[in-house]
Amino acid sequence: MDDRVGKRAGYHHGDLRQAMIEAAEVVLAEKGVGGFTLRECARRAGVSPAAPAHHFGNLVGLLTAIATLGFDDLSQEMEAAVAKAGASGGNRLAAICEAYLAVALARPGRFRVAFGRLGLKNGDEDLRRAAIRAFGILVRETKLALGHEVGSDVLTRLPSSYGGDADLAEILFVWSITHGFSTMLIDGQLAPLEMQPGGRERLIALYSGRLMEMLLAAVRASAAMPLANPASHG
Amino acid sequence: MDDRVGKRAGYHHGDLRQAMIEAAEVVLAEKGVGGFTLRECARRAGVSPAAPAHHFGNLVGLLTAIATLGFDDLSQEMEAAVAKAGASGGNRLAAICEAYLAVALARPGRFRVAFGRLGLKNGDEDLRRAAIRAFGILVRETKLALGHEVGSDVLTRLPSSYGGDADLAEILFVWSITHGFSTMLIDGQLAPLEMQPGGRERLIALYSGRLMEMLLAAVRASAAMPLANPASHG
DNA sequence: ACGCCAAACTTGACGCCGTTAAGATAACGC
DNA sequence: GCGTTATCTTAACGGCGTCAAGTTTGGCGT
Numbered sequence: 001m002d003d004r005v006g007k008r009a010g011y012h013h014g015d016l017r018q019a020m021i022e023a024a025e026v027v028l029a030e031k032g033v034g035g036f037t038l039r040e041c042a043r044r045a046g047v048s049p050a051a052p053a054h055h056f057g058n059l060v061g062l063l064t065a066i067a068t069l070g071f072d073d074l075s076q077e078m079e080a081a082v083a084k085a086g087a088s089g090g091n092r093l094a095a096i097c098e099a100y101l102a103v104a105l106a107r108p109g110r111f112r113v114a115f116g117r118l119g120l121k122n123g124d125e126d127l128r129r130a131a132i133r134a135f136g137i138l139v140r141e142t143k144l145a146l147g148h149e150v151g152s153d154v155l156t157r158l159p160s161s162y163g164g165d166a167d168l169a170e171i172l173f174v175w176s177i178t179h180g181f182s183t184m185l186i187d188g189q190l191a192p193l194e195m196q197p198g199g200r201e202r203l204i205a206l207y208s209g210r211l212m213e214m215l216l217a218a219v220r221a222s223a224a225m226p227l228a229n230p231a232s233h234g
Numbered sequence: 235m236d237d238r239v240g241k242r243a244g245y246h247h248g249d250l251r252q253a254m255i256e257a258a259e260v261v262l263a264e265k266g267v268g269g270f271t272l273r274e275c276a277r278r279a280g281v282s283p284a285a286p287a288h289h290f291g292n293l294v295g296l297l298t299a300i301a302t303l304g305f306d307d308l309s310q311e312m313e314a315a316v317a318k319a320g321a322s323g324g325n326r327l328a329a330i331c332e333a334y335l336a337v338a339l340a341r342p343g344r345f346r347v348a349f350g351r352l353g354l355k356n357g358d359e360d361l362r363r364a365a366i367r368a369f370g371i372l373v374r375e376t377k378l379a380l381g382h383e384v385g386s387d388v389l390t391r392l393p394s395s396y397g398g399d400a401d402l403a404e405i406l407f408v409w410s411i412t413h414g415f416s417t418m419l420i421d422g423q424l425a426p427l428e429m430q431p432g433g434r435e436r437l438i439a440l441y442s443g444r445l446m447e448m449l450l451a452a453v454r455a456s457a458a459m460p461l462a463n464p465a466s467h468g
Numbered sequence: 469a470c471g472c473c474a475a476a477c478t479t480g481a482c483g484c485c486g487t488t489a490a491g492a493t494a495a496c497g498c
Numbered sequence: 499g500c501g502t503t504a505t506c507t508t509a510a511c512g513g514c515g516t517c518a519a520g521t522t523t524g525g526c527g528t
Contacts, residue, residue, distance in 0.1 A: 011522050012476055034353045038515065048478050050516075055476090059515065112351065117421045119268045132426075158426050168427075169444035172415065172437070176445070179423075180414020181406065187351045189413075192366075192392050193402075203406070210403035211410070213459065218452035225447065245493050246505055272486065282507050284487075289505090293486065 008046055017055045019045040021066055028109030033116060038062065063113050064121040070114030071130035073103045078137045093145040093219070094212040096138060097178045101207060104182040111186065115179070132158060138178075142171045145216070146223045170222055177215055181207055242280055251289045253279040255300055262343030267350060272296065297347050298355040304348030305364035307337045312371045327379040327453070328446040330372060331412045335441060338416040345420060349413070366392060372412075376405045379450070380457045404456055411449055415441055 008014060023044040027036050038059045039049045056062040081099035085091040104111040113120075120127060136155035143150045146167055151157075159165035184190050185203065194200045242248060257278040261270050272293045273283045290296040315333035319325040338345040347354075354361060370389035377384045380401055385391075393399035418424050419437065428434045 011478090012524075016476080032353060033351055037513085039513075049514085050479080051477055053516075115421065115423065116351070117267055117346065119266060169440050169448070172424075172440060173411065173445050173448050176411045176414035176418065177407065178410075178414070179418060180410035180412070183417060184410065184413060187349065189349065190406075206403050206406060210456075211407050214403070214407050214452045214456050217455050217459070218448045221451050221455065222444075222448050225451070245507085246495075250505080271484080273484075283485090284489095284508085285506050287487075 013045070013047055013051070016045060016047060016051060017065075019047075020052050020055065020062060021069070024062060024066055025107065025109040028112065033112060033118065060119055060121050063118055064124050064127055066110055067114040067120050068124070068127045068130045070103075070107070070110035071127070071134045073107060073110060074100060074114075074134040075130070075137060077103050078134070078141075082137075082141065093141050093174065094208075094216060096141050097174065097212060097215065098208050100138075100178045101182045101185070101204070104186050105204075108186040111182070115183065129156075132156065135175075138175055139165075139167075139171050142174050142219070143167055145219050146170060170219055173218065173222075174215065177211065181211070247279070247281055247285070250279060250281060250285060251299075253281075254286050254289065254296060255303070258296060258300055259341065259343035262346065267346060267352065294353055294355055297352055298358050298361055300344055301348040301354050302358070302361045302364045304337075304341070304344035305361070305368045307341060307344060308334060308348075308368040309364070309371060311337050312368070312375075316371075316375065327375050327408065328442075328450060330375050331408065331446060331449065332442050334372075334412045335416045335419070335438070338420050339438075342420040345416070349417065363390075366390065369409075372409055373399075373401075373405055376408050376453070377401055379453055380404060404453055407452065407456075408449060411445065415445070 013019065020041055023041040024036070026044065027040055038052060041062070042049050042052055045051075052062060056065060077099040078096040081095040082092050085095035114131075133155045135158070139159055140150050140154045143154075148167060159168060159171065165171070185200070190203060193203060196202075198205075247253065254275055257275040258270070260278065261274055272286060275296070276283050276286055279285075286296060290299060311333040312330040315329040316326050319329035348365075367389045369392070373393050374384050374388045377388075382401060393402060393405065399405070419434070424437060427437060432439075
C-alpha cells in the first residue's frame with residue numbers, strides 16, 4: 001500500500017507545497033493534533049524530512065499556510081451560502097452559520113489548525129487578511145440582519161479599528177454560537193450525544209433548525225431592545 | 235532563578251503528583267500547547283524525566299488528570315455562582331455562563347486541556363464523571379430557566395441516555411454561546427478586538443451584559459415558541 | 469546547444485522529546 | 499530493625515524538528 005500524496009517523477013517533486021498541505025490534512029484527520037508530525041507528512045509526500053523547509057520554513061509555516069486555507073474556505077463557503085440564500089436578511093445569516101459548521105465538518109483538519117491554538121506564524125500577512133475577510137463576512141451579515149448599514153471596508157478592516165462597533169454584541173453573539181457549536185462537534189465534546197438514535201445528524205438538524213430559529217429571534221429582539229447600559233450588567 | 239514548583243527535601247519528592255500538575259499548568263499558561271513537554275514539567279518539579287511515569291503512567295495520564303480538575307473547577311464555580319445568584323431562573327443561568335468564562339480565564343491551562351483535543355485517556359472514569367457533572371449543571375439550569383422539571387439524576391447521567399431530551403436545543407444553544415465565547419477569548423481569536431480602548435474588559439462586560447440579555451431572551455422566547463418540526467428544518 | 473546558476477531535494481548530524489528497563493533510595497508496616 | 503514496596507535516578511532507544519553541507523536538476527542567458 002502506498003499512500004503517498006502526490007507521487008513524484010524524479011529528484012524534484014513538482015508540487016511539494018501542495019502535496020505537503022494535503023498530506024498534513026490527511027494526517028490531522030487520521031491521527032488528530034497529537035499524532036501530527038512534519039516527518040510523517042514528508043514521508044507521505046515521498047520526500048525527505050528536510051525538504052519542506054524550503055517551502056514553509058518550518059512546521060509553523062506549514063500550519064500557517066493550512067490555517068490560511070481554512071479561513072479562505074470559510075469565506076468562500078459563507079459567500080456561496082449567502083448567494084444561494086438570496087436577499088432576505090434572516091435566511092442569509094442562518095445560511096452563513098450553517099456554512100461555517102459545514103466547513104468545520106468537511107475539513108476538520110484545516111479548521112482545527114486555523115482555530116486550534118497550535119502556534120501560527122505571528123506576523124503572516126496572508127493569514128491576517130484571510131482571517132479578517134472571513135470575520136468581515138460574519139460582521140456584514142449580522143449588520144444586514146439587524147437592518148444596519150454596512151461600510152464598504154468590512155472585509156478588509158476589523159470593526160474595532162474604526163473605533164468601537166455598535167453591533168459588536170450581536171456579532172459576538174452570533175459568532176460564539178456558531179463557533180462554539182462547530183468546535184464542540186468536531187472536537188468530540190458532543191460525542192456522548194451522538195451515541196444515540198439520530199446521532200450526529202440529529203445534532204446538525206437541531207443546529208440548522210431550532211438553534212438558528214433561536215439565534216435569529218435573539219438578533220431580531222436585540223435590534224428592538226433598548227441598550228439599557230451597554231457595557232455593565234453583571 | 236529557581237522556578238521549581240514544590241521543592242523537595244530528599245530523594246523522594248513528597249507530593250510529586252500535585253507538583254507535576256501545577257508545573258504543567260504553569261508551562262501551559264506560559265508557552266501554550268505547543269511548548270508543553272513532560273520533561274519541562276519534570277524539570278520544574280525538580281525531578282528526573284522518568285519520575286512522573288509512576289504517578290500518571292504517561293503524558294496522556296497527566297493531561298487527563300488536569301482535564302479532570304478542569305471539569306471539577308467548572309462544576310465548583312458554577313455551583314457557587316448559582317448559590318450566590320439565588321432562586322430566580324434567569325439570574326441563575328446567566329450566573330453559570332459567567333462562571334464558565336471566569337474559570338476559563340482564571341485557569342486557561344486546565345480549560346484548554348479539558349477541551350483542547352490533545353488526546354486524553356479514553357476510558358478514564360474520573361474524567362467521565364467530572365465532565366458529566368459539569369454538563370449536568372448546565373442542563374439543570376437551562377431546564378430551570380425554561381420552567382421545566384429536573385430529574386434527580388441530572389448530574390450523573392447524560393440527557394440523551396434516557397432517550398432524547400426535549401430541551402436539548404436550548405441546552406446546546408446556551409452551551410455553544412458560553413463555550414464559544416470562552417474559547418475564542420482565551421485562544422486569542424478575539425485578540426484583535428482586545429487591542430482597542432476598553433480591551434479585554436470591554437469584551438467581558440459585553441458578554442456579562444448584552445450577550446447574557448440576548449441569551450436569556452432567546453431561551454425565554456424558545457419556551458414560548460411552538461416546536462414547529464422539532465428536528466428537521468434546514 | 470551549452471554552461472551555469474538558483475531552486476529543489478538529500479544526507480547526516482544535533483539536541484530534545486516520551487518512554488522503558490534496571491538499579492538506587494527511602495518510607496513504612498510488621 | 500528488617501524486609502517490602504513505593505518512589506525516584508540513570509542510561510538508553512527511537513523519533514522528532516531543524517540546520518549545514520552537499521547533490522541533483524530545471525531553466526535561463528548567450
